[in-house]
Amino acid sequence: MPRRTASEQGPSTREKLIRAAEEVFAEQGVHGAQLRDVVRLAGQGNPSAVQYHFGSRAGLLDAVMAARQDRTERVLAGLLAADGSPEATAPDTPATARRLLTALVRAEASELGSTRGLRGLRISAQLSHESGVRTGVPHPTLAGTAYWRLIVRLGDCLPALPRPLRLERTDLVLTLVGAALADRAGQYLAGTAPLTDEELFLADLAGTSLAVLTAPAPGPGPDPTT
Structure with a gap:
């Protein structure tokens, strides 16, 4: 069975977190937003997903x-x-x-x-x-x-x-x-x-x-x- 390309597999975890952060940061404010809300909205089960992919809140914000x-x-x-x-x-x-x-x-x-x-x-x-x-x-x-x-x-x-x-x-x-x-x-x-x-x-x-x-x-x- 041929492997699917990245575009066929859908957004990566990193992209999901960025999209979720855009929504949460816009609604809750950059400094008031809860990273757990970002992780949950991105559909991730690992509470450390932001730290794993971006290193910190600041790293995620820079990516956004x-x-x-x-x-x-x-x-x-x-x-x-x-x-x-x-x-x-x-x-x-x-x-x-x-x-x-x-x-x-x-x-x-x-x-x-x-x-x-x-x-x-x-x-x-x-x-x-x-x-x-x-x-x-x-x-x-x-x-x-x-x-x-x-x-x-x-x-x-x-x-x-x-x-x-x-x-x-x-x-x-x-x-x-x-x-x-x-x-x-x-x-x-x-x-x-x-x-x-x-x-x-x-x-x-x-x-x-x-x-x-x-x-x-x-x-x-x-x-x-x-």
């Missing part, structure tokens, strides 16, 4: 985020190529920042089209400050990606800002985009009708993010002694 990053990376690469790769070729101007932010928002929003993507958005919004932007060292799942190169390029479009403020501003924008998309994802999962259609929502999110990113640096405050 890596799967999501792979999906958005493919979309982002296509958007940048269609726009002439402004991340690499265009001058550092607000117009370049606008194109980069639009590509970023559109790539992230591609996750709104599936239940798996909706859950991924809910999870990643809880991890926005772990990207590595504030230190300039990318999280391992972002190292070498078009996504990370885009983030760095966004900072380069803010030459008038001191580097610490530039890093904080970029991190803030990523948090804003992540939170807005996670909120939208939550509405879709709950069957709630959003206030705006998706096209308007995405255009406004890109525009709002650009306004935050390119706002002038605050001047000195009033002298409290006067």
Whole structure:
């Protein structure tokens, strides 16, 4: 009797655990989720299945985020190529920042089209400050990606800002985009009708993010002694 291929055998235990973790982390929160619920939902009898396949909760979470990053990376690469790769070729101007932010928002929003993507958005919004932007060292799942190169390029479009403020501003924008998309994802999962259609929502999110990113640096405050 011929052996079945991996695709014919169905999802591997590792893939089952990743899919289950996406559901549990999205519903219970990254830090509140119980690994035993992940194992049970994945149909595994061994309570140590997560440790065996991923080493730890953090390893499982990294695998969940890596799967999501792979999906958005493919979309982002296509958007940048269609726009002439402004991340690499265009001058550092607000117009370049606008194109980069639009590509970023559109790539992230591609996750709104599936239940798996909706859950991924809910999870990643809880991890926005772990990207590595504030230190300039990318999280391992972002190292070498078009996504990370885009983030760095966004900072380069803010030459008038001191580097610490530039890093904080970029991190803030990523948090804003992540939170807005996670909120939208939550509405879709709950069957709630959003206030705006998706096209308007995405255009406004890109525009709002650009306004935050390119706002002038605050001047000195009033002298409290006067």
